[in-house]
Amino acid sequence: MTVSAEKLIEMAKEAREKAYVPYSKFKVGAALLTEEGKIFTGCNVENASYGLTCCAERTAVFKAVSEGYKNFAAIAVVADVPTLCSPCGACRQVLSEFGGKIKVHMANLEGQYVTTTVEELLPGYFTARDMEKE
């Protein structure tokens, strides 16, 4: 099953509308495509204790994993920026848990986007291998 980058970006845009951002006012949306062709969306959810904020990307990943999906093909991330919305370090690490080959479409509201991968965004990421003694 093929889902285009444009379709994922469209769904991320829609999810972005649900962002809970009373502090930053910076809405972000994400749409995560599983290998099975299922799509999980997410938005950022902020908190008065700022550090507890969950980004759109992690919201989508946690929704998918909690529903039993953990093989991911791609994620789209959308924000209202002239450039493109790049996942933060925490989200890069969380995505890397499920594979460096996951495509990342970083987009703005105009529909412009750049596609990269998790391993390109976080080279040498920490993984279960790094905890092996031999």
Ligand SMILES: O=c1ccn([C@H]2C[C@H](O)[C@@H](CO)O2)c(=O)[nH]1
């Ligand atoms: O890729 C990103 C970058 C930032 N944010 C959120 C976190 C916070 O709510 C707001 C400002 O950092 O944007 C995301 O959801 N995803």
Ligand SMILES: [Zn+2]
């Ligand atoms: Zn993040």
